[in-house]
Ligand SMILES: NC(=O)C1=CN([C@@H]2O[C@H](COP(=O)(O)OP(=O)(O)OC[C@H]3O[C@@H](n4cnc5c(N)ncnc54)[C@H](OP(=O)(O)O)[C@@H]3O)[C@@H](O)[C@H]2O)C=CC1
């Protein structure tokens with residue numbers, strides 16, 4: 249099946265192309281670029297100079313003739329404007345941006361941009377693959393989750409669904425490598441700002457807060473307020489997220505771990521680490537895995553739970569392809585059996 253990518257010269261696209269090029273059921277039909285149409289892909293990505301693919305300009309009709317599915321890998325605001333035109337022509341779409349993850353009003357409030365027409369916001373299915381599989385299989389427009397929400401929800405949802413965490417506000421502390429901010433030039437992404445540094449940003453105001461809260465409520469069954477503190481670490485890739493919540497009565501580390509093992513049995517991309525071993529970003533780098541761990545701190549009665557992902561893979565392009573696989577009825581792992589890059 250032929251697929252197209254929109255926003256082809258960013259970091260998310262680099263990963264999409266890496267996955268799609270070796271996907272057994274997919275061929276790249278068109279790479280769309282707003283800034284470099286007419287150039288070869290290798291002009292934007294010299295590491296892909298062995299691939300002879302041209303970058304093209306947006307033309308929904310032409311894309312629909314050449315691709316049955318498309319990935320939007322552009323900044324927020326682009327898919328709200330352009331996605332409906334493509335989806336109307338029968339193209340299945342996975343959007344990596346935040347445009348379709350929130351209700352229209354919330355999107356406007358947190359992203360400061362005009363939402364897509366309500367019909368499209370309502371039609372999009374949230375693409376958290378492990379939890380929304382049945383809906384994703386029926387969907388034609390997927391709102392791929394944000395990178396922080398993917399890691400946070402994969403470890404948080406089991407705690408909420410089983411009542412392991414006591415109802416009430418909870419704390420999510422998350423650290424991300426710099427590629428999470430994309431490839432565009434920004435002063436905050438400069439080497440001297442990031443190297444030898446560790447710093448929080450958007451404390452109490454990050455756009456992923458309402459996304460985590462929404463799906464903690466809708467999928468986890470508990471609408472809870474979340475205090476979310478994202479931080480930048482001087483790495484290229486990776487997210488390590490900790491969730492802290494009071495444990496409900498009767499929950500021990502053993503019971504938590506058994507529950508997590510049951511929850512993710514049959515889900516090949518979620519790996520529960522051995523007891524006492526905590527997720528590390530390097531152990532998932534370049535792969536679609538999400539590594540998890542949890543314990544009850546018996547001294548304080550708090551659950552300490554963690555998840556690690558590669559933000560560009562399970563946090564973006566990898567999960568996007570996982571969702572395409574589900575939509576198309578292919579094995580969930582098709583094209584995604586990429587081992588972590590180590591060391
Ligand atoms: N980086 C990450 O870890 C994650 C990113 N995301 C989301 O995925 C999307 C892509 O992220 P990422 O690849 O990191 O971002 P980048 O900034 O690296 O790339 C985005 C690409 O979109 C295109 N683009 C930029 N401005 C416009 C515009 N005004 N109109 C149309 N196209 C434009 C550009 O490609 P061209 O010039 O070729 O069109 C650009 O290279 C974003 O919405 C991001 O929020 C989600 C989860 C994780």
Ligand SMILES: CC(=O)N[C@@H](CCC(=O)OP(=O)(O)O)C(=O)O
Nearest residue numbers: 324345346394395424425428429
């Ligand atoms: C490190 C870093 O800057 N990360 C980005 C995550 C980007 C993202 O996923 O944003 P969308 O919701 O638009 O998809 C951020 O915090 O904004």
